[in-house]
Amino acid sequence: MNIRKTIALVAHDNRKSDLVEWVQYNWKRLQGHRLVCTGTTGKLVSQAFAAKSQATGDVIPEILRMKSGPLGGDQQLGAMIAEGKVDIMVFLWDPMEPQPHDVDVRALERIAVLYNIPYASNRATADFLISSELFLADYHPVRKDYEEYIHRSIQHLGR
Numbered sequence: 001m002n003i004r005k006t007i008a009l010v011a012h013d014n015r016k017s018d019l020v021e022w023v024q025y026n027w028k029r030l031q032g033h034r035l036v037c038t039g040t041t042g043k044l045v046s047q048a049f050a051a052k053s054q055a056t057g058d059v060i061p062e063i064l065r066m067k068s069g070p071l072g073g074d075q076q077l078g079a080m081i082a083e084g085k086v087d088i089m090v091f092l093w094d095p096m097e098p099q100p101h102d103v104d105v106r107a108l109e110r111i112a113v114l115y116n117i118p119y120a121s122n123r124a125t126a127d128f129l130i131s132s133e134l135f136l137a138d139y140h141p142v143r144k145d146y147e148e149y150i151h152r153s154i155q156h157l158g159r
């Protein structure tokens with residue numbers, strides 16, 4: 001993981017104001033990194049940065065917007081994690097409201113855990129994550145070795 005990181009930012013509708021507040025509070029620390037968001041979250045994060053840069057003249061970070069979560073955006077982020085293209089994820093999911101794409105939400109969480117990327121699912125953890133000294137370090141998470149799984153033998157029926 002480079003010092004300049006790719007950070008995924010995602011929030012469900014009832015948690016979007018939390019994420020926007022978090023971005024506004026931490027915008028200086030986020031500025032030098034690449035951000036990748038699901039569609040609607042990305043729009044709000046871009047607006048938050050645009051407002052800051054209007055006030056300060058600072059450059060807006062690169063913000064890549066995927067599809068909206070329920071329309072495949074969570075899966076796009078999951079694919080990016082599997083390809084090693086996301087270093088950190090803040091995903092403020094809603095524990096109080098069922099989501100039509102709950103399977104995608106769980107799949108995204110699962111893949112973040114599988115690839116051992118730093119992942120915050122609530123604001124307090126996001127605060128700890130962004131204030132960690134590792135946030136700015138060239139940190140390499142240990143990945144489990146799945147070679148044995150990849151090369152496991154499969155019994156073929158009828159052969």
Ligand SMILES: O=C(CO)COP(=O)(O)O
Pocket residue numbers: 010011012013037038039040041042067068069070073074105
């Ligand atoms: O649904 C989401 C994550 O599961 C977020 O999607 P949006 O950012 O498009 O609202």
